[in-house]
Amino acid sequence: MSGNDGDTAAGAFAEDFEGPAYSRELWSRATDVGSTVTVGRSRAEQAAGQIARLAAAIPAGERIGSKDELRKLCGVSVGTINEAIKLAQTRGIITSRPGPGGGLFACDPSPLSRMNGWFRTAADQDSAFNEAVQIRDAIAPLLIEEVLRRITLADQDALAEHLEHVRRTRTSGTVSDFVWACWALHARLADMGKGVLLNTLYLSIMDVGTSYVRTELETTPPEDVDPSPLAEVMEDLVDALARRDNDAAIDALRRTVPTMILRRHTLDSPS
Structure with a gap:
């Protein structure tokens, strides 16, 4: 060299x-x-990856936590966790439910969504x-x-x-x-x-x-x-x-x- x-x-x-x-x-x-990995990932992208790993570790339909609980877990700001949750929802990883007993829940994403998520966090x-x-x-x-x-x-x-x-x-x-x-x-x-x-x-x-x-x-x-x-x-x-x-x-x-x-x-x- x-x-x-x-x-x-x-x-x-x-x-x-x-x-x-x-x-x-x-x-x-x-x-x-799109479906490829994000290089130089933002804090929101990293937090979305953490959320994806949480969702993958539990059965579909099970509660992951509240927005504030995830914010503390990921160690990010309110604005960043909002963006991360939006990314995770768009990718079919989680869904939200309002009201008592609500929060963020794991989804059973399509095979394409799972593959896309894998590339993004790899x-x-x-x-x-x-x-x-x-x-x-x-x-x-x-x-x-x-x-x-x-x-x-x-x-x-x-x-x-x-x-x-x-x-x-x-x-x-x-x-x-x-x-x-x-x-x-x-x-x-x-x-x-x-x-x-x-x-x-x-x-x-x-x-x-x-x-x-x-x-x-x-x-x-x-x-x-x-x-x-x-x-x-x-x-x-x-x-x-x-x-x-x-x-x-x-x-x-x-x-x-x-x-x-x-x-x-x-x-x-x-x-």
Whole structure:
């Protein structure tokens, strides 16, 4: 890793790396993007996550508590808990009942609501990150098969341009620039498949990974950040797609794990 990278690695990443991979604008600021994880979550979003976990731990229809009880539990202001409750109600997690014996009650949300809630609260959970990687590995053959069936010379040129941007940011950009370039390449790859559900699921999983890395980098010294392994996997992925090598492309996709840039995760990984 170059001196320029090292000077800005963890600190710049934690400050600059603020959004998911759908666009540069979203990447540069905290935002809520529908069914995907919210990066740089607000206090209301965090409180809504706490409420979701409470609701998930009890049967549907059971009372969670009053608004004031939840406010004290979450340690937030009246305005913040009002916003958090509104978020939880919108997502089908809880419902409110007025009058004596009223309060906030757990709902039995639809499978889609449960999935959306999982993505929103997954950013700082080790188990959620690991599960997201497992799901990504499972759908990798579907995505690659779809991409190789549709890939054109123009698509190859676009991937090559993205890869060149990865190389430039690897040598002269900040860590946030580099990781953005890698995920922009993956977003372009997903878009080539044209499958809306598969595309959305894949990008949502990418959000979980990048959000998790952002959290990890807040406590990672600059000298423990190394983009090289991820940069090498990007090269392998684009090369395999250019050669129409299905197995190699799947392998490269599965080897793309955002924590590769953290030395301690690389050392902890099984050989």
